[in-house]
Each structure stands twice: as structure tokens, then as C-alpha cells.
Amino acid sequence: MTAPAKFVGRSVPRLEDRPLLLGQGRFVADISFPGQWHMRVVRSSVAYGKIKSIDATAALKLPGVHAVWTAADVAYIAPIPFRLTGLKTLEPYRQPVLARDTVRYVGEPVAVIFADEEYLAEDAAELVDVQIDPLRATLVCSYQPDFFDHVVSSEPGVVRKGYGDVDAAFRTAHAVVSLELSIGRHSGVPLETRGAIARYDQVRDILEMHGAAKVPHWNRDTLAQMFGRKRESVQLFEGHVGGGFGIRGELYPEDILVCAAALKFRKAIKWIEDRREHLIAANHSREQHHKIRAAIDSAGHILAIDDEFFHDNGAYMRTHAATVPDLTAAMLPGPYVVPVYRAVGHIRLTNKTPCGTYRAPGRYESSFVRERLLDAIAAKIGMDKIEIRRRNLIAKSAMPYALGLETLGTSIVYDSGDYSALLDKALALADWKNLQQQLLKRRAAGDKVGAGIAMFVEKSGLGPFDTVRVEIIPDGTVEVITGVASLGQGVETAIAQICADALGVNYNNIKVIHGQTDRIDKGMGTFASRVTVMCGEATRLAATKLRAELLEVAAGLMQSNADVLDIVGEQIVRRDFSSGPALTLAELAREHPAPLSAEATFESTHMVYPYGVHIVAVRVDADTGGVTIERYAIAYDIGKAVNPKLVEDQIAGGLAQGIGGALLEEFLYDGNGEPLSVTFADYLMPTLSEIPELSILVTEDAPSPLNPLGLKGAGEGGANPVGAAIASAIDDALGRPGAVTRLPVSPQRLKALMAQT
């Protein structure tokens, strides 16, 4: 029996903040070891070409430069393996840690310098003479696959998903609506660049890597495999992480290189990326081109959706392999009844930075496409864009709803949801009727203003498992040890809240240990909005188990029965008389000869599916093509919020990134594959001025039936449909349904659009 919830459901303050506010964070660049060497990567300045020669003579002459490596020095290291959705056919397209004879994007590592000091390493990198014979770069993933080079095709794979007879559905349709839509190349771009420090302890034969993030256990296992070492002899340590967003913490060539060098030179090797490197070398994301059509009946019901898309994955298949196109195809149907469905996603390679996931991967893209389609259907049959959505939504009574599609090794079954009720709440939140009247008046007065809406289903809580150990340490502190990681979102707070309620202690007496492979043997890490659901439930299970054990042990010491004892705050007390004896957790831990701890694993074969509605009002400046967001409202059903304020924080942060991708952010290239977005002056991220005040409504109408607390994830719903909603609003402001076909809607593109009549 556990106490009623005291912490779960409350917006208690974050446990993470104090060291971060005091400047006591331990970010990767803050970590140093005596005698460390610095690594600097020499990168290709050519998008596609054959390496003729690499001459490091001048670099090696600088005092303090110890070594320069090229591909020959790391020939024993295999390309980096896949972590998710790793189709066998994609394996030839994995990235080598240093380019062998061919370079395939500007920014590809071709050599590395090891030197005493960072500035010196950079000087030396400038002196490495890399001669490359350029070849004609492929920069557009065209309709016809061609040869990427003499060996490999530019189409390493095709994702196919669907059900039903598409051709029959289109033959008998009342009408067909077709669109061509593109999403621009952008990415997570955390404020902290990547970095890694490896060192090798010869005496204990342990390789350590500091600066791990996101998936430390997977990376430990992979590094062990790549270097032919025992898993236990590789340890990864996560410090503070300056934002993740999907991109940070995957295994990159640089991580492998610092480890290889630490093993070889028996020195601590430190690598900290600069911003230019980050913008050309860390994972890009999102770039897709869709040709989508819907078959509809005369009342606007969707009869079938048929989508063919081209996913530009850049030069290699990195750790995410086919994850993004797979999710795009799997999540495209969203909250609507789609009786017949087909998606064919062509994974294409180009001579640009390789891609991976970015917050709401595949969903930012497919929500844009799907919601554009809904708007187009509404326009086709002359129906209001709210009504067309309402008419096609999956009913509450249909839950749980098996979509008939699979992704990430699970079949998609929407576990719970009342989409139409949330739509009503969102419209009320945005004061939709009044908003429409105001916009009408202002448009009559000549303003270009409009409102947009987008609905979506998110996924979260990816299994297959999470394991947690809860321990009482002798000073009375409770430690929760988990294999997840923190990317700044408040993991420690949320997990402590769940543990506190299950155990009966205060949440601020709980320390959540994450990302330390030497503290727990396995862990799945932090991605796919999985932590609160998977780690949360594992924590609840472990804490419940530990509570029973503590009461049992205390009963012996207090000469009482466990069933009359309770844990209140940091004390074990008797329920039956309030002034009776009490025992603190610290006393109990010190009295007990063995550690007081319990471990539990939560397994789940299905994901859980939160959902939401975004509504936005924009003003378009006819002279500049600039878009000002005047209002933004988000309704999101989370099932059960552990800490509502943290959920809102996730939504607000996701929205800002979504706005970036909708209006500002894009990695551009010139005709030779030279990247043009290499500083924050040309890769424009939103500032305070671009972000509107936001109304957020977090509802708990549809708790998940797949875990006892009813939890669903919060990480990605803020970003998911932002491109879609803003596009819809710009159409409305221009009075031209379907005008926006491409993200980001930059001022140049919008001006060009307005110039077309």
C-alpha cells in the first residue's frame, strides 16, 4: 500500500537548477584531465571527390604536435553501426570514421591532429595539405535514382508502408486532391556543441569516455564491440548536456577517434567542436519532398491517402539509419480515419551533411504534409478547415485504434484519445470564433492576417524496457539509478517525484543518477519521449518494492509489524499511534548490514500516443515578406502530467524550434555543395523577438492504459505540427489556400509567392 500522490501531478521546482545557475555545471568542455592532448579534425572542403594526397609534414613540424592520423591509421575500425531501424541493405552506406579514398560532403573528417593545446591543434590543422580531385556533386534527391558514385546507387533503400487497395480507392473516388510539398533541411543545433574526452587507464584496463549523452549504454556496447573490448572495460560518463534534440549523443566519427587515440597514445584526448564544425558535421535532419494525393468522397471524408516521398539523408547512413523516413511513413495518417493508405519513401543520398533525427522526427515532416492535405481537401469541396478535420477524426469509441502500420519494431496502436474533445478545447483556448471575426475585420481594412490549425498524434514511451535501482544510502538520501540520460528537460525532477510518491519520502531528498554506465549495467537512454513513461514506471516499481523491504526491516528494529508502519518524509513511523517511536531512513540504512536497495524493470512492447492541436494567428508584411506570429495556442493531452510546468516547458521549447523550421532555419548549399549556413549569422535560429506569447492547455483526458500512472510523453508535441499550422495561417493571410508548399517560409520565398498571381 502506498501513500496518496503528494508530488506526482504537482509543478514542484526543478531539482536541476542550482548548480546550473551558479556556474557549477559540468558540461563536456568543463572537463579536463592532466596532460591531456587536444584533437582537431581536418575536414573536407570539397563536397564530392577523390582524395589524391594528404600531406601533414608541415603540421608535424610544429612543436607540441604529436601525431596526425588519416584513414590508414584507423583502417582497423569498422564504420559506425546503426542504432535504430538498421536495414541490412543500408550497411554499405555507413560512414567511415575518416574518409578513405572518397569524400562525400564538405565537413567530412579526413584527418585528425593531436597536439598539446587547442590553439596549436587548430594551427596544425590549417597546415595539413589535402588534395582532392573534385567530382560533380549530387545535391538534389531527384526523382530518378542515379549512381552516387561508381559503387553505390543514390537510393540505398525504400520504405514501404500501407494497407488496403489504393488503386481501387482512387478509381471510385468522388474527387482527388494532389499536392507537392517540401520540408527544408534543418536540425536541433543545441547551444552546446558536441565534445568528447577519452582516457585509458592502463592499470585497470578501462577505457573511459566523458561527455556522453542520450544513449550512454548503447554507445558503451558499440564502442566495446568496435574496439574488441569487454563491455565492462568501457565506461561512459554523462555530465551536464547543453541540449539534445535527437542530434546530440549519437555515436559520431569524432567519438570513435578520441577513444582510438586514448587507447593508442595512453593520453587523455579532448575534442570540443566549434560552431562551424557543428553546423556542417553534426546530424542534419528533415529534408524531404512529398508527392501526396487523397481520394475523397463528396462529404469530404478521406477514402485513401497515397504518398510518395524522397528523403534526402545526406552523404551517409548514420546511427539512425532509416528511422526518420520510417516514422514519416508510419505516423503520416495522424488523428484521422484513413481507410486505405500507401506510403513509399525513397531514402536518397546527396553530397551534404548526413542526417539523423531531430525532435519529432518524421512527424514534423508528415504533419506538415498531412495537414496541408486536409486544408487542400477543405478548399476543394468548399468546407471550413475545422469541419473537415472534425469529420475525419478517429472517434473516441474506436480506441484503442490499431493503425495497421509498424515502426521502431512496434505495431502502432493508438492507446487512448478523444481527439474531437481536444479540438473543442483548443478552439475555446484560442477563442477561435472571435479570432475569426477580428481577422475578417482586419483583412477588410487591408491587413494580411490569418489563422491556421493543425492536429497531430505523437508517439512516446518507446520500450522495450527500462531498469531502475532505488537505494537508500547511509546518510538517508535516496538514490535512483537509471540508464536514461538528461538533456536538460527535467528528468531528475520528474523521476524524483514518481519515486517520492511510491516510497513516501520528499522528492528533494532523492538523487537521480543517470548516464553513468558504471552505476547500472543496462539502460536504453533518452529519446523518443520515452523517459517519463519507461523510466518513470520502472522507478515506481522499484520504489514500491523497496518500500516493502524498508518497512519489513524497520518492523524488526521497531519491534512492530510492517503493516502498521508508514514512511513519512524521511522517517518510518507507526500508523497506529502518532507519538510512537520513529526511525529515520539514515538510521535504518546504518543499522542494516546489507545495502537497502531494490531493482525493477518495466517492459513495454507498445508505444503510447499523446495528441494535440496547434492554432496560430499570423500577420504577413506585404513589403518585406516577413511573418509575425501574433498568437499561438496549443492544447495537448498528456494522459497524466507528472509535473505540469515541466510539460509546458517542453511544449514551449518545442514550439520555438518548430517556428525556426517553419520560418527561419535552413541549411543551404551552393551549386558545388559548399555549405552556406555555417555561422549563426546565416543559420538563423529564433530569438526572443520571433517567439510569441503562448497559451498552453495540458489536458489529462486520455490516460494511457499501458502503464498504471497513465503516463505519456511530452518531448515532441511542441514542435510536431508547427510548420503545418503556420503554413495554414499564411495561406489564410494571403487568401490563397494551398499557397505554401515549402518550408521554411522565408521572406524571400514569401515575397516570391506574393508576386505570383
Added chain:
Amino acid sequence: MSDKSAITLTINGHDHKIEVEPRRTLADTIREDCGQTGTHIGCEHGICGTCTVIVDGEPVRSCLMFAVQAAGKKIRTVEGLATGDTLHVMQQAFMDNHGLQCGFCTPGFLMLAVGVLEREPNISDDDLLDVLSSNLCRCTGYQNIIKAVRAAAKAMRGK
């Protein structure tokens, strides 16, 4: 590469006697030579503002200043904001209003906001928005940052 110069940097009232190359940035020097890693580096080209410190009362992007230029000046960093265990009102306001998530940009925002409000306690809200638009944050979506700074501004004026 060039010869090193001997300089003294005064950070949060403490003198650091160090030798640096003339080309070494103030940001790197504060972090690596003086061991104050609370100041973070986000872009090294003066746009993100993560490395903002206060030099002689002015918020400065320490990646765009050479250490030798800061010799003899009073430098303040995030480590100097709190008094003992008591957080500065700006730090407290960031905590109360969820003005941070990952915390990487936070020292820069704190120093920018403190620097501006000390100089101009009665700054208009529009100007405050303008000033805070000069730093980047990737986690919060900014609204909680402006809430925090407004709350702290009020408290600082009330003192």
C-alpha cells in the same frame, strides 16, 4: 603563434596572474587559464551571447574580446553573482520562472540581464525585449526567460 604576455585578470574580485598569447580570447582565458568554467562558449563569433560576462560594468561577449584587452579591468562572471549560499535575485528569478532547461545559455543570459539592469534599472519593457533578443536559447522558447528577467528587474528596482 606568438609570444605570451604576462597579464593580470581580475575576475569577481580575484586577481589571476597569467601568461597568454595576444590572440587568446577572453572566453578561453577565463575558462582554461583561470579555471572559471561557468562562462560557456556557444559560437565563438559573437552571435549567441552564451559567453557574455560583465567587463567594467558592460555586458561583453567574451569570445570577441582578447584576454589582453581585459587586463586591468573588472570582470564579473556567473560565479560571482551569488552571495554565499544566497542566489542573486536574477538567479532566483530564473529558478522560480523556469528560465532555464539545459542551463548552457543561462550564464550568458544572467550576465546580460544583470549587466543591463544595473546600468539601466528603469529600462522600458520594449528595450528589455530588444536587449534579451541578442542572446540565443534553444530549450526554453524564451518566454520564461523574459518572465524571469521582468520579475528580477522589479526586485532589483525595489532594493
